[in-house]
Amino acid sequence: MNTLPVQIAFYSLAALTLISAAYVVRARSIIHAGFWLLPCFVGVAGLFATLQAHFFFVAQLLIYAGAILVLILFALMLTRDAMSLHVPLKSHLGIWAGLISAGLGISASLVLARQSWSVTTAHPAGPARQAEALGEALIGLYAVPFEVASLLLLSALIGAVVLAKVERAPAPEPPPLADTLPEPEETRKEPVGVE
Amino acid sequence: MPGSPTIWDDLTLILPLIVLWITSFVLLLGDVVVWKKNRDLNPILAIVGTLIALGIAVYQTISLTGDKAFARSLNMDALAQVSMIALLVTGLLAILLAWTYLKNRGLERGEYYPLMLLSVSGAALMGAANDLIVLFIGLEILSFALYVMAGFSRSDIRSEEASIKYFLLGAFASAFLLYGIALVYGATQTTQLSELASRVHSAQTPMLVAGIGLLIVGLGFKAAVIPFHQWTPDVYEGAPTSVTAYMAGAAKIAAFVAMLRVFDSLAPVSSVWLGAIQALAVLTMVFGNLLAIAQTNVKRMLAYSSIAHAGYLMVAIATLAHRLDGPRGAQAGELAMTGSLFYLFAYTFMTLGAFGVLIYLSNRGKDYQQIEDLRGLVRHDPRTAYAMLFFMLSLGGIPPTMGFMGKWQIFYAALSGGEIMLAIVMALTSVMAAFYYLKIVYVMCFEEPREAAPAPAQFSFGASLSVLLSAAATILFGIMPGLLYTLTGLVR
Amino acid sequence: MLNDYLPVLVMMAVATVIAVGMVVGSYLLGPKKPSRFKQSSYECGMTPVGTARERFPIKFYLIAMLFIIFDIETIFLYPWAVTFAGSERAVKLFNLAEMAIFVGILFVGYFYILWKGAFDWDEGQREDAEQPSRKIFEPRAPIRFGNESSGEVRLKAAADVSSSPTEESSRLTHV
Numbered sequence: 001m002n003t004l005p006v007q008i009a010f011y012s013l014a015a016l017t018l019i020s021a022a023y024v025v026r027a028r029s030i031i032h033a034g035f036w037l038l039p040c041f042v043g044v045a046g047l048f049a050t051l052q053a054h055f056f057f058v059a060q061l062l063i064y065a066g067a068i069l070v071l072i073l074f075a076l077m078l079t080r081d082a083m084s085l086h087v088p089l090k091s092h093l094g095i096w097a098g099l100i101s102a103g104l105g106i107s108a109s110l111v112l113a114r115q116s117w118s119v120t121t122a123h124p125a126g127p128a129r130q131a132e133a134l135g136e137a138l139i140g141l142y143a144v145p146f147e148v149a150s151l152l153l154l155s156a157l158i159g160a161v162v163l164a165k166v167e168r169a170p171a172p173e174p175p176p177l178a179d180t181l182p183e184p185e186e187t188r189k190e191p192v193g194v195e
Numbered sequence: 196m197p198g199s200p201t202i203w204d205d206l207t208l209i210l211p212l213i214v215l216w217i218t219s220f221v222l223l224l225g226d227v228v229v230w231k232k233n234r235d236l237n238p239i240l241a242i243v244g245t246l247i248a249l250g251i252a253v254y255q256t257i258s259l260t261g262d263k264a265f266a267r268s269l270n271m272d273a274l275a276q277v278s279m280i281a282l283l284v285t286g287l288l289a290i291l292l293a294w295t296y297l298k299n300r301g302l303e304r305g306e307y308y309p310l311m312l313l314s315v316s317g318a319a320l321m322g323a324a325n326d327l328i329v330l331f332i333g334l335e336i337l338s339f340a341l342y343v344m345a346g347f348s349r350s351d352i353r354s355e356e357a358s359i360k361y362f363l364l365g366a367f368a369s370a371f372l373l374y375g376i377a378l379v380y381g382a383t384q385t386t387q388l389s390e391l392a393s394r395v396h397s398a399q400t401p402m403l404v405a406g407i408g409l410l411i412v413g414l415g416f417k418a419a420v421i422p423f424h425q426w427t428p429d430v431y432e433g434a435p436t437s438v439t440a441y442m443a444g445a446a447k448i449a450a451f452v453a454m455l456r457v458f459d460s461l462a463p464v465s466s467v468w469l470g471a472i473q474a475l476a477v478l479t480m481v482f483g484n485l486l487a488i489a490q491t492n493v494k495r496m497l498a499y500s501s502i503a504h505a506g507y508l509m510v511a512i513a514t515l516a517h518r519l520d521g522p523r524g525a526q527a528g529e530l531a532m533t534g535s536l537f538y539l540f541a542y543t544f545m546t547l548g549a550f551g552v553l554i555y556l557s558n559r560g561k562d563y564q565q566i567e568d569l570r571g572l573v574r575h576d577p578r579t580a581y582a583m584l585f586f587m588l589s590l591g592g593i594p595p596t597m598g599f600m601g602k603w604q605i606f607y608a609a610l611s612g613g614e615i616m617l618a619i620v621m622a623l624t625s626v627m628a629a630f631y632y633l634k635i636v637y638v639m640c641f642e643e644p645r646e647a648a649p650a651p652a653q654f655s656f657g658a659s660l661s662v663l664l665s666a667a668a669t670i671l672f673g674i675m676p677g678l679l680y681t682l683t684g685l686v687r
Numbered sequence: 688m689l690n691d692y693l694p695v696l697v698m699m700a701v702a703t704v705i706a707v708g709m710v711v712g713s714y715l716l717g718p719k720k721p722s723r724f725k726q727s728s729y730e731c732g733m734t735p736v737g738t739a740r741e742r743f744p745i746k747f748y749l750i751a752m753l754f755i756i757f758d759i760e761t762i763f764l765y766p767w768a769v770t771f772a773g774s775e776r777a778v779k780l781f782n783l784a785e786m787a788i789f790v791g792i793l794f795v796g797y798f799y800i801l802w803k804g805a806f807d808w809d810e811g812q813r814e815d816a817e818q819p820s821r822k823i824f825e826p827r828a829p830i831r832f833g834n835e836s837s838g839e840v841r842l843k844a845a846a847d848v849s850s851s852p853t854e855e856s857s858r859l860t861h862v
Contacts, residue, residue, distance in 0.1 A: 049692055054691070055765070055766065058765075059762050062758065062761075062762060063755070063758060063759060063762060066758070067751075067754060067755045067758045068755060070751055071748070071751040071752060071754075071755055074743060074747050074748045074751045075748055077742065077743040077747075078742060078743050078744075078745055078747075078748055079742070107405070108405065110401070111378075111401045111402050111404075111405045112402065114400070114401050114402075115381065115382070115400055115401070115402045116400070117381075118384070127691070128769060131765060131766045131769040131770075132766070132769045132770050132773055134766035135766035135767045135768070135769050135770025135771070136770050138763065138766060138767060138770075139767065139770065139781075139782050139785050139786075140266060141266045141268070142266075142268065142326075142328060143265055143266060143268070143785060144265045144266075144268045144269055144320075144326075144329055145268065145326070145328045145329050145332050146763070146785075146789065147785065147788055147789055147792075148320060148329070148332050148333070148336065149332060149763070149789075150760070150788075150789045150790075150792040150793050151216065151313060151316070151317070151336055151792060152317075152332055152335050152336050152339065153756050153759060153760065153793060153796070154313070154792055154793065154795065154796045155310060155313045155314070155317075155336055155339045155340050155343070156339055156752075156756060157752075157753065157756050157793075157796040157799070157800065158223065158306050158309065158310055158313075158343070158796070158799070159310070159339055159340070159342065159343035160749055160752040160753065160756075161306070161749065161799070161800055161803060161805050162304065162306045162310075162343050162347070163343060163346055163349070163358070164745050164748050164749040164752065165749055165803070165805055166744075166745060166746065202781075216792075220792075220795045223795065223796075223799050224795065224798060224799055224802070227799060227802040227803045228802050
């Protein structure tokens with residue numbers, strides 16, 4: 001099962017995930033950071049695929065790459081001047097953050113490498129059987145977490161409405177086009193109609 | 196257990212939670228559709244629902260019907276039921292406070308109470324969890340609601356800051372907790388706490404150690420233990436005071452009951468985590484109290500005080516490590532368990548009381564937050580000042596109050612469990628703590644009011660009743676702790 | 688085995704080839720007679736109004752958030768449906784009840800947002816708008832845009848520039 005193509009796929013997907021994650025952190029524009037999440041999420045989905053976790057492959061693509069990424073980009077575009085905002089990368093905390101995350105990463109890898117995993121040699125179940133097993137767990141052993149997860153979603157939903165729903169008085173009529181308001185000088189200099 | 200006849204028994208066991216959920220659904224939909232403008236109906240119905248849930252919980256606790264439920268993912272034992280009672284009482288007091296406060300600040304929006312009831316149920320699930328997954332989801336329900344409630348005052352920039360700060364750090368801590376759960380699962384192949392207790396001893400790998408470490412970080416954040424406390428002062432200060440009061444009580448109860456559960460089942464490998472817990476306890480007690488001394492804002496001071504109290508509760512967790520060390524250790528473990536529940540009751544009464552006083556005073560058209568604002572309070576509002584006096588004495592752990600009884604129990608448990616060092620630090624820092632609590636008493640009682648008597652606070656039913664109940668409990672259970680022992684003593 | 692994913696890979700490859708091929712092909716084959724008007728950004732044939740680097744109204748965020756919540760619900764439906772199909776008749780009712788509770792709780796949320804009006808795009812018309820919230824649309828600079836045939840056309844963003852900063856800050860301080 002650990003054939004060469006699978007291994008190649010695994011390591012290249014891992015590299016894709018890690019490198020794009022690094023770009024998410026290091027990107028100077030937050031919009032770029034947001035877009036770098038896409039290869040990161042897709043890479044994780046691919047890792048699930050190489051591990052034969054078919055359901056999580058689909059879920060990862062559908063939820064993370066499909067929905068959460070869009071939400072993050074929306075959130076960034078709500079930010080004023082998000083496109084032109086460049087985060088200064090010089091931070092006195094950067095070095096500490098790097099050291100701590102490197103330390104955590106190395107120790108986590110060591111811990112995981114030293115664990116004697118109980119490896120099964122059985123051929124993993126096919127996609128349909130996997131989904132069925134997951135469904136059985138959801139309605140049987142993990143029924144409480146499953147049902148309660150809907151309450152979590154409900155409170156997230158209420159929270160979204162409470163925090164983000166615009167409740168305001170009717171906006172004043174927008175002024176008609178070509179209104180004579182003084183124009184700021186700098187906008188004149190913008191290249192007209194050129195990318 | 197599909198089709199099993201016990202499903203109705205299981206549902207009966209979580210009946211208080213079901214009542215809470217249904218109440219929150221009714222409130223949520225009723226506010227937008229049925230009684231759009233009648234704002235007072237929300238708190239009233241929330242109180243009714245909480246009271247019914249409380250009644251059922253008390254009945255079930257007394258009749259001792261607790262058992263593991265739902266494929267052993269919930270453990271509705273005495274610990275779960277007593278902590279549920281504590282949470283429901285906290286919720287009740289907090290609803291009363293919110294009734295007054297939201298009206299005064301013009302924040303009456305229908306979503307407040309459903310969110311709060313949902314978060315109470317999440318906290319109760321944490322206390323009843325026999326599965327780390329349930330614990331995690333309970334924590335998330337509690338936290339989500341709290342993030343939103345902290346930012347409830349959308350026009351107040353500090354409230355929004357509190358919300359976003361709490362959310363970002365909270366999400367970060369949740370990631371730690373989840374990773375810890377994953378590692379513990381990897382090491383033991385189970386997420387059930389009762390299974391864990393029998394398996395951990397033979398699964399002592401570096402991965403288990405790492406998993407436990409991450410669990411400590413994740414839960415320590417929720418409990419506001421130093422060094423995971425940075426969010427506490429800002430969130431406590433920025434959030435609307437009624438939210439701060441609720442958060443202080445409910446999050447602390449939930450986090451510590453969860454910790455009691457987790458570390459109770461991890462007792463076979465106590466050598467792994469005892470050192471870390473001891474260090475955190477000492478750090479939290481010393482620095483929580485030191486930092487509180489410097490505060491001039493009552494809400495910030497109470498935030499640091501909540502950190503310091505988390506330190507005292509960590510002493511109880513450390514004592515729990517000796518549960519399996521012979522009969523003496525077992526007794527100390529039991530004392531730590533009952534003592535920390537008593538302490539959590541005491542903490543919730545005195546903290547909600549202290550915040551309640553601030554909320555009661557906010558009736559005067561001004562948000563009371565600074566210690567300066569309380570100057571000479573005894574002159575123009577003696578009853579409120581005396582209530583505050585009791586809460587401060589109780590928070591400082593001074594004898595005729597409940598705070599003293601709670602502290603004494605944990606102190607005694609620590610001594611009998613052999614945690615002499617922690618007991619000494621606890622005693623010394625308590626003396627330190629008395630300083631800043633008594634400073635407020637001094638400012639209230641012995642300094643002249645800076646300005647002429649302000650407009651007297653209008654009578655407001657919610658805050659008055661809440662403060663009155665808290666004060667009564669603080670004194671009653673301080674003088675006659677036996678009344679509460681009958682409840683906390685069930686947890687063994 | 689990656690064989691399961693071979694169709695996915697093939698499809699990804701085909702999609703990439705088509706997408707890249709269209710762009711490269713039109714670049715290579717198409718005649719290039721650039722003019723200023725042709726090189727302006729394309730807004731469905733309309734004259735562009737302002738820059739594309741624009742703040743989004745928060746309504747989009749709310750919709751995206753609601754979408755995610757129901758998206759996650761859908762993900763839970765998949766494995767449940769597979770199990771449901773394979774389960775015995777006696778267990779089916781139980782399984783159905785469990786999913787009904789799950790979906791029912793989310794339905795409470797759905798009706799809440801429906802009746803609350805979170806799906807109404809034009810919030811301004813609602814009568815129960817209670818509290819003033821911070822302005823979403825900030826005043827933005829008008830953009831001049833050249834047009835070859837009709838000379839200069841001056842367009843201005845539909846923004847309310849008149850509200851003074853003091854009014855804004857007074858709204859922010861709490862009551």
